[in-house]
Amino acid sequence: MPTLLILMVCLSLGFVAWSASRAAAERAGQVGRDACRAAGVQWLDESVHASGLRLRRGDDGRLGFERSFRFEYSHDGDDRHIGRLVLRGERLVSFSGPVRGTGVMPLH
Numbered sequence: 001m002p003t004l005l006i007l008m009v010c011l012s013l014g015f016v017a018w019s020a021s022r023a024a025a026e027r028a029g030q031v032g033r034d035a036c037r038a039a040g041v042q043w044l045d046e047s048v049h050a051s052g053l054r055l056r057r058g059d060d061g062r063l064g065f066e067r068s069f070r071f072e073y074s075h076d077g078d079d080r081h082i083g084r085l086v087l088r089g090e091r092l093v094s095f096s097g098p099v100r101g102t103g104v105m106p107l108h
Helices: 002-039
Strands: 042-057 063-074 081-088 091-096
Touching: 002 042, 002 063, 002 081, 002 091, 042 081
Parallel strands: none
Antiparallel strands: 042 063, 063 081, 081 091
8 A cells, every 4th residue: 555655646746747847848938939029030940948957046045946948049031049048937037049129130
């Protein structure tokens, strides 16, 4: 009987971790999509890719996960650029990618 209880606890913890990871990926996708729309560029592949996971202290001092994501965007459909963002929980803590309203095209 204790083995079944341990298995159920492990499965529950795995589900919670998976669910939190999916929620963070959805939030990252929304941030990337909104940034591309605001900057007037194409959001390529319509997805974000997890690129890192770290244990960090939040502003309140509690431990939590900091997840890094990358996405790709294009100014004219012929180029590809990589954007990066970092979420600590649901909060965006770092972003590099298309900038709103710059209108600057990269030199080829």
